[in-house]
Amino acid sequence: MPNDARVWIYQSDKPLDATQINYMNEQAAAFCDNWAAHNTPLKSAYKLIHDKFFVIAVDEGYNNASGCSIDSSVHFVKAMEQQLGVNFFDRSQVAFLINDNVYTTTLQSIKEDISGGKIAPGTLTFNTQVQNVAEFQHKWLVPAEDSWLKRYF
Numbered sequence: 001m002p003n004d005a006r007v008w009i010y011q012s013d014k015p016l017d018a019t020q021i022n023y024m025n026e027q028a029a030a031f032c033d034n035w036a037a038h039n040t041p042l043k044s045a046y047k048l049i050h051d052k053f054f055v056i057a058v059d060e061g062y063n064n065a066s067g068c069s070i071d072s073s074v075h076f077v078k079a080m081e082q083q084l085g086v087n088f089f090d091r092s093q094v095a096f097l098i099n100d101n102v103y104t105t106t107l108q109s110i111k112e113d114i115s116g117g118k119i120a121p122g123t124l125t126f127n128t129q130v131q132n133v134a135e136f137q138h139k140w141l142v143p144a145e146d147s148w149l150k151r152y153f
Contacts, residue, residue: 001045003134005057006065010077010088011095011128015051015102020084024048027083031076032056037069050102052095053126054080054088057133094149097124097141114152121145121153 016024028046035042035058043062047055056073058065065073077088094110096103096119105113113119124141145153 001043001057001059001133002061003132003137004061005059005133007055007057007130007132007136008073009126009128009130009136009140010054010056011090011093011126012052012054012084013087013090013093013104016048016084016086017051020086021048021051024054024080024084027076027080028054028056031073035069035073037063037066042069052102052104053128055136057136095126096144097126102126110149110152119144119149121150125149 025048028048032044032046035044040063042065043059045057049055054077080086081088092107093104094107096105098118103118105119110119121144123144125144125147127140127142127147130136130140144150
């Protein structure tokens with residue numbers, strides 16, 4: 001995908017197991033192969049990362065994603081939630097990369113995790129709000145002190 005391709009990141013509330021990953025890979029590949037905007041094919045790609053993040057991208061230089069096509073991607077993710085028994089839309093969880101493992105905590109527990117030393121200013125956090133491939137490559141993982149979490153330090 002080119003650097004300006006649009007990106008959406010969905011964070012699962014729990015890690016996916018091998019069976020869930022295989023199922024989601026099959027379904028996501030089929031979705032991307034058939035994803036269209038007003039019957040015009042979209043050039044898209046997806047990736048599952050750390051058994052927890054579903055990333056989908058669309059090259060709008062090829063064809064623009066319409067509101068309806070974006071809605072269809074959200075419906076796809078919601079269908080995956082139902083099939084897999086996970087939640088990709090729980091915004092109360094924040095994920096960090098600690099010792100090459102994903103650590104997830106709730107918004108309510110962040111202060112406690114910081115005061116207890118679990119999260120430090122340099123702890124990497126996942127920025128699920130990136131908008132395109134370039135941002136994903138350079139701003140998806142950022143030190144907590146360089147994110148919205150800086151107010152806690």
